[in-house]
Amino acid sequence: TLPAIYQIFRKFFNLPEKTKKKYEQKELGHQIGWTPLFQEEHIACRRLGKAGTNLGDFKECFFMRMPELQVGYQLTKEYPLYYPPGGNIWPKEVPELRQAMQTLYTSLKTVGWKIFPLLESHLLKKNDGFFANMVAGAPSALRAIYYPPMSAIERKEFVCQNCSGS
Secondary structure, eight states: OHHHHHHHHHHHHTSOHHHHHTTBOGGGTTOSEEEOTTOSBOGGGTTOSGGGOOOBOSOEEEEEEESOBOTTOHHHHHOTTTSOSBOOOOOTTSTHHHHHHHHHHHHHHHHHHHHHHHHIIIIISSOSSHHHHHHTTOOEEEEEEEOOOOOHHHHHHHSOTTSTTO
16 A cells, blocks of 8 residues: 555665665666755755755655666667666665565556556547557656655755745
8 A cells, every 4th residue: 555655665764874875876866776865956946055056955765767777778878877777776674665666666657558548539639559659668767755854944944945845
């Protein structure tokens, strides 16, 4: 169930930072594994931090790709930062995270594939597999995202005033 999957996500995000750091893939642009706090930026929040620096998001993520891309896959050659070759990494401290993320991914993908024909019939007035053909075989990703609680001081310091969090 979704609440059970979220509990598994929480179990990972509650690990000490030193442990989670083992699953950070900075050299791959955080496109698989763990992404620490302040690593991603909302485009509207650039240059709004202290002294005009970029303001990173107050969130952390765990990122998985499906299918796992093999070395030599066309997109890994052309865009290695966005489509890193090789498999996902999984924390041994929370072994159930792999199954939870793969289960959620499969469920969401199933829903998406059921929506494609509905979109086509409404938007294109035909049902010839346009959207399904567009994404068939394309890699995709799933991220578990965690926004830790913020103190009032952190909200003033770290929340972008251009975003809905103000």
